[in-house]
Amino acid sequence: MARKLAAGNWKMNGNRADLDQVTALAAAHRDPGVDISLCLPATLISEAATQLANSPIIIGAQDCHSAQSGAHTGDIAAQQLSDAGARDVILGHSERRIDHDEKDALIRSKLIAACKAGLRPILCVGESLAERDSNQTLERIGTQIDGALESRDSLPCGLVIAYEPIWAIGTGRTPSLEQIGEVHDFMRDKLGARYGDEDADSVPLLYGGSVKPGNAADIFAVSNVDGALVGGASLKEADFSPIITALSMS
Ligand code: PEP
Secondary structure, three states: OOOOEEEEEOOOOOOHHHHHHHHHHHHHOOOOOOEEEEEOOHHHHHHHHHHOOOOOOEEEEOOOEOOOOOOOOOOOEHHHHHHHOOOEEEEOOHHHHHHOOOOHHHHHHHHHHHHHOOOEEEEEEOOOHHHHHOOOHHHHHHHHHHHHHOOOOOOOOOOEEEEOOHHHOOOOOOOOHHHHHHHHHHHHHHHHHHHOHHHHHOOOEEEEOOOOOOOHHHHHOOOOOOEEEEOHHHOOHHHHHHHHHHHHHO
């Protein structure tokens, strides 16, 4: 069985003053019974990791470079994130695929870099609305998973996969529970075909896209949903806490 995981993605939001939300979350979930990860802007990782040293909450990052070091102005290496206190890293988020034109091959090399640095990759996959409307969802998800895992004969370091339909991110819209279940079953089967059922079952499959306190419990009841990647609702402890509680009760 995969471990349950509630992961937050603060995106390009938050200053040091907002770390009070992180400490409030830690105070509210001293023994959560599920994994909790907060993927923060790089500027906050070191301070948050220090403040959460005695908490089960994991601090993560939102991207890394594929190289270990070098002349890449403005970029951050996986090992530097690890050195700052990160243990997770989101890779292939649709906002990076769109804003920075990231392709599957690059995401694959970032995944390799993350593993080398000891970070757990949270690989994001998801279809556009046009792909959903033209019945290409599973094909798109399959291509993204194959692209990121190409020629790997064993599961990468603690891999997590987040299904995030692009049209559901930050929009308040979500797929139906049947649609979420269809994609999650597909991802589990795909991993099983690659690595065998036992390894496939160990991969936490998260749903992401407008998860809120009001819809979390229904989403967590869907088969093969092991948790959520949460954007907007992870910024405030008051919104993220009930989502974590719903996961721990699922
Ligand atoms: C995300 O960006 O990963 C996300 C799921 O955002 P939101 O929850 O705000 O839709």
